[in-house]
Amino acid sequence: MAEVILRHIAKAYAGGPRVIKDVTIDVKDREFVVLVGPSGCGKSTLLRMIAGLEEITDGDLLLDGQRINDLAPKDRDIAMVFQNYALYPHMTVYDNMAFGLKLRNMSKDDIRQRVTQAANMLEIETLLDRKPKDMSGGQRQRVAIGRAIVRNPKVFLFDEPLSNLDAKLRGQTRIELQKLHRDLQATMIYVTHDQVEAMTLGDRIVVLRGGDVMQYDTPLMLYNQPVNLFVAGFIGTPPMNFLPGRITREGGTVRFESVEGTVQVALETAGNTLMTSPIGREVVMGIRAEQIRVRLADLQERNSTGIRTSIDAIEHMGSEVLAYFTVERRRFIAKLPGDTKLEFGQSVFLSWDIGKVHFFDAQTEQVIR
Numbered sequence: 401m402a403e404v405i406l407r408h409i410a411k412a413y414a415g416g417p418r419v420i421k422d423v424t425i426d427v428k429d430r431e432f433v434v435l436v437g438p439s440g441c442g443k444s445t446l447l448r449m450i451a452g453l454e455e456i457t458d459g460d461l462l463l464d465g466q467r468i469n470d471l472a473p474k475d476r477d478i479a480m481v482f483q484n485y486a487l488y489p490h491m492t493v494y495d496n497m498a499f500g501l502k503l504r505n506m507s508k509d510d511i512r513q514r515v516t517q518a519a520n521m522l523e524i525e526t527l528l529d530r531k532p533k534d535m536s537g538g539q540r541q542r543v544a545i546g547r548a549i550v551r552n553p554k555v556f557l558f559d560e561p562l563s564n565l566d567a568k569l570r571g572q573t574r575i576e577l578q579k580l581h582r583d584l585q586a587t588m589i590y591v592t593h594d595q596v597e598a599m600t601l602g603d604r605i606v607v608l609r610g611g612d613v614m615q616y617d618t619p620l621m622l623y624n625q626p627v628n629l630f631v632a633g634f635i636g637t638p639p640m641n642f643l644p645g646r647i648t649r650e651g652g653t654v655r656f657e658s659v660e661g662t663v664q665v666a667l668e669t670a671g672n673t674l675m676t677s678p679i680g681r682e683v684v685m686g687i688r689a690e691q692i693r694v695r696l697a698d699l700q701e702r703n704s705t706g707i708r709t710s711i712d713a714i715e716h717m718g719s720e721v722l723a724y725f726t727v728e729r730r731r732f733i734a735k736l737p738g739d740t741k742l743e744f745g746q747s748v749f750l751s752w753d754i755g756k757v758h759f760f761d762a763q764t765e766q767v768i769r
């Protein structure tokens with residue numbers, strides 16, 4: 401059992417401003433929680449506070465109900481895997497993994513058993529006599545994880561452990577981390593700036609910005625129901641398309657009208673208003689790339705619904721095609737099936753289902769439901 405609760409946690413370095421403002425999150429037993437956000441948002445600081453490597457300025461850190469703010473790192477039953485692996489260069493893999501256990505005065509036999517078991521789990525049993533400099537980045541990374549596993553901690557913390565690996569190895573290691581999480585049945589908290597890594601690994605994800613939690617939710621909820629513009633733009637590849645405008649009323653119909661008036665969307669269907677918002681309110685419309693339909697525009701065609709634009713660029717990704725457009729001087733991206741035949745410069749109409757559109761308040765940036 402290992403449940404971690406952060407209650408109104410704040411951090412200021414040496415009397416400076418608060419880089420973590422007021423963070424309250426609960427991490428359930430055996431949950432895999434990812435902290436994600438842009439550089440400087442405070443992910444590492446938060447993780448280091450949980451590890452005990454940074455002092456907590458305000459708030460409570462609870463492990464299984466016990467307040468551990470003032471407990472030394474070694475007494476926390478929490479193991480951390482660092483971005484740079486932090487292996488001892490002069491020690492073999494075996495000694496690197498055994499080191500923490502020796503410090504705890506564990507018997508030689510017990511140490512051997514634990515190191516061997518972890519090495520088997522990570523498939524590095526043939527590397528135990530090597531020094532870190534004689535291994536690849538991926539192998540060093542496994543040793544760093546092995547060193548955490550042998551401690552049999554209640555909680556694992558990972559600080560961007562895949563960032564030094566190439567793209568292919570990162571993909572493989574993501575799958576292995578998922579398996580490791582299932583096998584160890586441990587609580588894991590994982591920091592990354594890569595939203596794809598966050599989406600694929602996390603049971604739940606904390607999206608951070610400027611030391612504040614923007615949203616704490618499952619990957620699908622973050623993707624389908626972002627609570628604000630920041631989360632909507634941060635989660636998803638390619639990012640959500642945005643178009644600013646305002647709510648208008650014409651002839652009894654409530655509509656969204658883009659700033660330059662090229663896009664008008666009725667917000668009522670069969671007498672139901674999809675969005676209750678004061679007339680004149682400034683909003684931002686958001687639509688995901690895969691929700692945009694694209695068809696060739698007939699030059700003679702008039703009175704067609706949708707946005708008329710032309711194709712700025714096409715990227716063939718194999719299984720899909722990314723098409724780039726300009727709508728009111730903003731970039732729009734559509735994700736289309738791989739066999740879509742479109743070419744640079746063609747005139748097209750873009751359209752989408754109104755039910756798939758998100759609206760955000762332009763001032764507060766919060767979603768309007």
Ligand SMILES: Nc1ncnc2c1ncn2[C@@H]1O[C@H](COP(=O)(O)OP(=O)(O)OP(=O)(O)O)[C@@H](O)[C@H]1O
Pocket residue numbers: 413416419437438439440441442443444445446593
């Ligand atoms: N020792 C320190 N003293 C003063 N300010 C610090 C210290 N460490 C970090 N900060 C500041 O705290 C804020 C959060 O830093 P942190 O390293 O936690 O961000 P991060 O989200 O992990 O960023 P990155 O992805 O770039 O590592 C930043 O503004 C950073 O400059």
